[in-house]
Amino acid sequence: MLSNLPLEIILKVFGYLSAEDKLQLAQVNQTLGSAFVYHSEAKYKRLSCYLYTGYELSVILPLCGSNIYKIDISEELTEKTAELITKYCTNVESATLEIRHQMFNACKGILSIKSLSSIYLVNGDYREPDMLQYFNPNCRVLTLFDLSNVQSQNLRRLIHLEDLDVAPFDYLTDMLKICSHLKKLRCLKLTYCKLTQEEDFLYPELETLQVSYSKIYSDLPRCPNLKQLSLILNEYHNSVKIINFIVKYATTLERLVITIAYDEHHPFTAHNLLDALRECTNLQFLHINCFLLKNLLSENVETFIKVLKANCFDAQRRFVLEVSQTALWALVSV
Known part of the structure; x- marks a missing residue:
């Protein structure tokens, strides 16, 4: 036998x-x-459920579930498969899901698996406020697409989050206030948000802050350990000065990404950029628009070089300049 x-x-x-x-x-x-x-063993450590039939998963999950550490269930999920994942994938660390209203009940158990520390979730059409209540409270890395304002209020209960990336289906408000409750955050990426808070929020551990395609009416939070700041195609209120955002983190900032659509009512010029470089003496990497690069290197190149020299850059210690979304890289040595 x-x-x-x-x-x-x-x-x-x-x-x-x-x-x-x-x-x-x-x-x-x-x-x-x-x-x-x-x-x-190696084949099913990373399991993409959409590659298998329901029958195949009914065999694979009970036998190999405990060996799976990453699972992708972005296609339609049956209740039977969801139950098997919840029961047998007890060591899964990372999950990618697409939530739809008719399948949300099936996903509740998966979202609350105790070992699940990283969740990448696309919210198809689920609009009830309770969605985040079922997430494992010990989750550390979370990416959310199409989150609503009502649903976002429950983010504050995920106090162990270290990395949060949020892109809603409509402009979110109160995000700086909500996220200020997440004291372990090290990386925060906000897309399509409306930042209007006047309070001075503190993010004690934050090292990376990215704000994209958002409407900014107020100051950014205090981040005493911030190393990377990215401001990508945002709209700024007339009273908001981009240079003040950058200088605010001057003592710790090492990487700066700034792309803006030129607006004659709210310009950010090469002179502003040079002022920022003078203040941010630890800055080593800069990503900018082409028009800023043109002004910087054609009209202000000598000043640019003097600033880099003053910040101790030379042929051995190089300053990295990246331009727009192209593949152009310039390693500037002086």
């Missing part, structure tokens, strides 16, 4: 079988099931 053969022989037999036959053989008894797990 096959089950009585040495493991190395059984594994060789599995090696000659088709994927369908392997699954059939794995269900014969516990010994062959264990051999299948050993044979397939």
Whole structure:
């Protein structure tokens, strides 16, 4: 009988079988099931559920579930498959999901798996306010697409978050206030938000802050450890000065990304950029628009070089300049 053969022989037999036959053989008894797990260990560590039928998953998940550390369930999910994932994938660390209203109940158990520390979620059409209430409270990395204002209020309960990326389906408000409750945040990326708060919020551990395609009416939060600031195609109120955002983090900032659509009512000039470089003596990387580069290197190149020299850049210690969204890189040495 096959089950009585040495493991190395059984594994060789599995090696000659088709994927369908392997699954059939794995269900014969516990010994062959264990051999299948050993044979397939690397294959199912990262599982994309949409690549398999419901039947295949009904075999794979009970046998290999504990070995899965990353799972992608972005397609339609049945309640049976969701139950199997919740029951057997007890060590999964990362999950990618697309939530729709008719399948949300099936996803609740998955979102609350205790080992789940990283969640990438696209909210298809679920608009109820309770969505985030089912997330594992120990989640550390979270990416959310199409979040609503009402749903965003529950972000504050995820106090162990270290990395948060939010892109709503409509402009979010109060995000700086909500996220200020997340004291462990090290990276915060906000897209399509409306920043209007007048309070001075503190983010004690934040090292990376990115604000994109947003409407900015107020100051940015205090971040005593901020190393990277990205301001990408935002709209700024007339009273808001971009230069003040940059200088605010002058003592710690190492990387700056700034892309703006030129607006004669709210310009950010090469002179502003030079002022920022003078203040940010630890800055080592800069990403800017082409028109800023043109003004910087054609009209202010000598001043630019003097500022870099004053900040101790030379042929050995180089300042990195990246331009717009092109593949152009300039390594500027003085």
